[in-house]
Amino acid sequence: MQSDLAVSASGLIKRFGERRVVDGVDIAVPQGMIYGVLGPNGAGKTTTLRMLLGIIEPDGGTRRVLGNERPREVSDQVGYLPEERGLYPGMKTVQAIAFMGALRGLDWKTGRKRGAELMEAAGLGHAVDQKIRKLSKGMAQLVQLLGSIVHQPDLLVLDEPFSGLDPVNQERLEKLILAERDRGATVLFSTHVMAHAERLCDRLTIIAGGKVRFEGTVADARATLPFKAHYVPHFPDDGLPALLPADAARDGDGWRFTLPDEGIEALLVKLIDAGYGISGLSIERPSLHDVFVRIVGHKALEAADVEALGEAAA
Amino acid sequence: MSNLARVTRQTFTIARRDFVATVFTPTFLLFLLAPLLMIAFGTVGGIGAASISKGGGDKLRLVIVAEGDRARALAAADARLRRIYRERERPPPLVTERAGPDAARQARAMFDAKDREVSAVLYGPLEKPQILYSPSGGRSADYLAELAEQVLRVEKTGAVTALSEPTRVAVARTGVSAGGQTQAAFFAVFGLFMVSLMLAGQAVGTMAEERSNKVIEILAAAVPLESVLFGKLLGMFGVALLFLTFWGTVVFNVGALLPVQVSGRLDELVPAVGLPMFVLLFFGYFVMAYMLLGAVFLGIGAQASTQRELQMLSLPITIFQVAMFGFASGAAASPDSWVATAAELFPFSSPFAMAARAANSPELWRHGLALAWQALWVVITVSIAARLFRRGVLQSGSPKLRLRKRPAEPAIDNTVS
Numbered sequence: 001m002q003s004d005l006a007v008s009a010s011g012l013i014k015r016f017g018e019r020r021v022v023d024g025v026d027i028a029v030p031q032g033m034i035y036g037v038l039g040p041n042g043a044g045k046t047t048t049l050r051m052l053l054g055i056i057e058p059d060g061g062t063r064r065v066l067g068n069e070r071p072r073e074v075s076d077q078v079g080y081l082p083e084e085r086g087l088y089p090g091m092k093t094v095q096a097i098a099f100m101g102a103l104r105g106l107d108w109k110t111g112r113k114r115g116a117e118l119m120e121a122a123g124l125g126h127a128v129d130q131k132i133r134k135l136s137k138g139m140a141q142l143v144q145l146l147g148s149i150v151h152q153p154d155l156l157v158l159d160e161p162f163s164g165l166d167p168v169n170q171e172r173l174e175k176l177i178l179a180e181r182d183r184g185a186t187v188l189f190s191t192h193v194m195a196h197a198e199r200l201c202d203r204l205t206i207i208a209g210g211k212v213r214f215e216g217t218v219a220d221a222r223a224t225l226p227f228k229a230h231y232v233p234h235f236p237d238d239g240l241p242a243l244l245p246a247d248a249a250r251d252g253d254g255w256r257f258t259l260p261d262e263g264i265e266a267l268l269v270k271l272i273d274a275g276y277g278i279s280g281l282s283i284e285r286p287s288l289h290d291v292f293v294r295i296v297g298h299k300a301l302e303a304a305d306v307e308a309l310g311e312a313a314a
Numbered sequence: 315m316s317n318l319a320r321v322t323r324q325t326f327t328i329a330r331r332d333f334v335a336t337v338f339t340p341t342f343l344l345f346l347l348a349p350l351l352m353i354a355f356g357t358v359g360g361i362g363a364a365s366i367s368k369g370g371g372d373k374l375r376l377v378i379v380a381e382g383d384r385a386r387a388l389a390a391a392d393a394r395l396r397r398i399y400r401e402r403e404r405p406p407p408l409v410t411e412r413a414g415p416d417a418a419r420q421a422r423a424m425f426d427a428k429d430r431e432v433s434a435v436l437y438g439p440l441e442k443p444q445i446l447y448s449p450s451g452g453r454s455a456d457y458l459a460e461l462a463e464q465v466l467r468v469e470k471t472g473a474v475t476a477l478s479e480p481t482r483v484a485v486a487r488t489g490v491s492a493g494g495q496t497q498a499a500f501f502a503v504f505g506l507f508m509v510s511l512m513l514a515g516q517a518v519g520t521m522a523e524e525r526s527n528k529v530i531e532i533l534a535a536a537v538p539l540e541s542v543l544f545g546k547l548l549g550m551f552g553v554a555l556l557f558l559t560f561w562g563t564v565v566f567n568v569g570a571l572l573p574v575q576v577s578g579r580l581d582e583l584v585p586a587v588g589l590p591m592f593v594l595l596f597f598g599y600f601v602m603a604y605m606l607l608g609a610v611f612l613g614i615g616a617q618a619s620t621q622r623e624l625q626m627l628s629l630p631i632t633i634f635q636v637a638m639f640g641f642a643s644g645a646a647a648s649p650d651s652w653v654a655t656a657a658e659l660f661p662f663s664s665p666f667a668m669a670a671r672a673a674n675s676p677e678l679w680r681h682g683l684a685l686a687w688q689a690l691w692v693v694i695t696v697s698i699a700a701r702l703f704r705r706g707v708l709q710s711g712s713p714k715l716r717l718r719k720r721p722a723e724p725a726i727d728n729t730v731s
Contacts, residue, residue: 055535072538073317080535086528090335102327103536105320144532 006031006066006155006186007052013060014047022047023210024061029188029203034181036197036204037190040296044210045190046083049159052188053080066154076105079148083159083190085141089133093119093143096132100147111150118146122172138169145173149180156180158189162196174200194289208296218288225286225294227259234277243270254280324537328545332520333552342553346560348512374406375430376454379417379437384465385410388436391464395457405457406433413437421446434458440466498585499646499673502596503666507639510603511632513554517608518615518631519624520546521703525616539700543616547608547696554604585673595672595681602688603665607635609692610662613699634662642666649674658684661691 007029014022022044029035039045051058054071065071065078087096097118098111106114116128122142132140141164149156158177162170177187177200191197197204198218206214206221214221232254233240240255241248244267248257260267268278336342378388392408399405409430414420421435425448434447434454440462447455471477524530524542533542585592611631618624645654645667657667658680668684 053535055531075536076320078535080532082528082531082535084528084531086524086530086532088331088335088523088527088529090339099327099331100532100536102330103324103533105323147532 004031005029005064006033007035007064007188009048009052009061009063011061012048012051012058012063014044014051014056015059021210022051022058025207025210025212026215027052027205027212028215029186031186032181032184033202034177034187034189034200036201037188037207038192038194038197038204038292039190039207040192043192043207043296045192045207046159048207049157049188049190053078053157076151077154079104079151079153079156079185081145081148081156081158081161083163085137085144085164087132087140087144087147089131091132092129093124093132093135094128096143097147097150100144101150104151104153106151114150115146118150119143122146122176138165141165142169142172142176145176149176149185152183152185154185156185156187156189158187160191161189162191162193170196194287194292198288206292206295213295214291221288221291222286225290228256228284228286229259229264230254230256230280230282230284231271231278232280233271234279235275237276239274240271240276243267243274243276259283321538321541325541325545325548328533328537328542329548329552332546332549336549336553337556346557349561373429373431374433376406376408376458377411377421377424377432377435378408378458378461379411379413379421379435381412384440387465387468388461391461391468395460395464405454408461418444436462494584495586495674496647498592499649499670500643502585502592502669502673503639503642503646506596506600506603506666506669507635507642509554509558509600510607511635513550513557513604516553517547517550517612518627520550521612521616522618522621522624539704540696543609543612543696543700543703546612547605550608551601551604558600586676587672587678588676591678592672596669598681598685599665599669599672599688602685602692605692606662606665606688606695607638609695609699610634613695613702616699616703638663638666642670646670646674659687661688661695664688664691 005028007027009025009027012022012025012027013020025044025048027037027048037045037048047056050056052063052065052071054065054075062069063071066074068074071078088099091099094112094115097115098106098108101111101114102108116125119125119128124139124142124146127135127139127143132143135143141161145158145161148158156177161173161177165173174196177189180187189200201218203215203217204221205212214224230251231244232252236253244255245257245260248255250256264281264283268281272278378385380388389408389410396404411420411424417437421437421444424432424435425446432448433451434445434457436443436445436458438444443459443462445455445458521530521543524533530542537545587595614627614631615624618627641653641657641660641663645651645657645663648654649671654667654671657663658671664684665688668681671684672681
């Protein structure tokens with residue numbers, strides 16, 4: 001284990017009944033980074049985060065949080081936003097934030113003062129004295145996030161923080177996460193929405209079926225797939241596919257194919273010489289979504305979704 | 315910060331939240347005044363029952379069929395004897411009737427009168443009087459017989475004034491009476507039972523709030539579950555203390571206004587360890603009874619997923635409390651029996667039985683041991699409750715202690731994601 005890691009785990013295992021929902025997960029989160037845990041529904045993300053925080057105990061493996069093998073002993077330096085949001089509806093917002101800070105060692109007075117400041121900064125200053133039950137779902141979610149950072153934690157763990165938020169609140173949340181990293185905190189969050197991960201994550205891991213399928217930066221992830229070209233001929237006819245790479249497939253008026261190793265120039269010369277001309281050409285960098293789908297696989301995604309739906313129904 | 319300091323701080327944070335959330339609500343006022351409502355309803359019920367009883371009693375009469383000097387002598391004897399009775403125990407008023415030609419028939423006819431209800435009738439010579447009485451008038455018949463006896467005695471001795479001239483001196487007891495101790499023991503058990511019934515039972519539903527609001531994962535991530543449970547117990551205990559302080563003050567001030575006859579009788583209820591020590595021990599045992607029963611109820615209540623389940627749990631919980639009360643009452647009645655020893659040792663009846671022991675026996679060393687024993691069981695009960703809660707709600711912990719593989723409705727959604 002390296003000392004510059006905020007969170008590390010090796011071979012984490014968790015069984016529910018006979019099923020291994022987390023199956024030997026390794027994770028290494030460097031300090032001061034935004035780290036994403038990506039995966040489809042039912043991949044084991046939440047269970048992994050709960051084991052890292054000490055909410056549930058692993059059946060196997062080791063973990064280290066902020067240099068301590070017992071996560072509970074550093075709970076005052078950790079902030080946590082669970083997937084299932086929960087606040088006391090009868091509490092005023094600023095009291096709710098102060099209460100969450102008090103649970104993590106912040107005195108009530110400072111908690112109330114910081115809570116009011118954080119709400120003001122997040123554009124919720126008008127709701128400081130409102131009761132939680134009067135807030136919209138999105139506002140309540142932001143209040144809960146403010147409660148998880150009011151004690152200025154060294155590690156912030158967010159489980160699906162963007163779910164249920166409208167675009168305006170999603171943007172507020174992204175700014176808050178970036179501000180936490182700029183303050184020096186390490187942010188570890190789970191999501192299955194690739195756009196957020198792509199914008200925010202310094203590093204990420206992709207989990208599927210309880211196992212780690214990828215670990216690295218967003219750029220590393222993209223590099224696992226070649227660039228794609230989208231070519232639209234000026235004079236199309238049936239002989240065109242014979243000149244294109246083997247993986248070429250129709251896409252609207254044009255064709256999409258993997259960029260050849262030797263580059264696109266030679267292919268373009270051939271196409272022009274053959275009289276097809278060029279009506280349009282774009283070179284596309286693979287997205288995180290493409291990487292995610294390739295790693296997880298369509299069938300695995302569907303299977304995970306069906307399984308998660310079944311569990312939720314049970 | 316040391317682990318103990320952190321856990322203590324977290325426990326008090328939970329306690330503070332629960333205390334504030336309970337006390338600063340309009341419903342708390344209703345809870346605080348609940349005994350007043352109980353007293354009010356009891357008074358209204360009592361007045362109703364008394365008026366029904368009085369309505370029947372007002373028409374009751376004793377009748378003597380006599381004339382002249384005998385009639386006057388019987389009335390005078392009645393006036394003398396009647397003074398001995400308390401008002402509510404006095405015989406029905408005495409009515410004198412003139413004798414008709416057939417006294418026996420006249421006497422029988424009186425029981426069918428519509429304007430009054432005759433309890434007993436005396437007629438005939440006083441040396442051999444005939445006394446008729448209704449099915450519930452046996453004591454009235456005895457009273458009329460005694461009147462006849464008194465009149466004849468006065469006639470034989472010729473004394474109209476009292477022959478005996480007693481000197482009455484009121485004496486206050488300097489020692490503790492055995493009867494007073496037993497009564498004090500019973501009052502201690504009953505008092506403890508009532509306050510724990512009213513207050514500890516509140517703990518049953520407190521975890522339901524966290525489960526329904528989904529706050530439990532926030533708490534579980536920040537605080538050990540033992541601290542959550544103990545904090546909740548402390549918070550509710552604070553509410554209980556506020557309740558007791560309020561009503562203790564009220565009762566103390568009302569007690570000062572009681573008539574001397576009533577307060578004099580209360581003075582006989584002196585516990586064996588002395589009143590100041592008894593008050594201290596009573597408070598100590600109240601704390602333990604509250605914590606023990608509260609921890610059990612909190613643990614049981616934490617397993618309930620819905621309000622319906624909570625309601626279903628309230629009956630066995632009340633039965634359990636009543637059983638502890640019965641057990642400890644047995645100990646209070648016979649402090650040297652095996653029942654008393656068993657009740658003092660069994661953790662959940664121990665506070666009640668030991669409060670009775672404080673009233674019955676002057677030894678103090680037992681109480682130190684008992685309080686330590688009960689405190690140990692508070693810790694054990696809270697730990698077990700936390701374990702059960704962790705298993706039932708968080709699906710985590712030692713597999714050996716697993717009670718069920720899948721709860722019907724876990725408070726923390728364990729859908730894997």
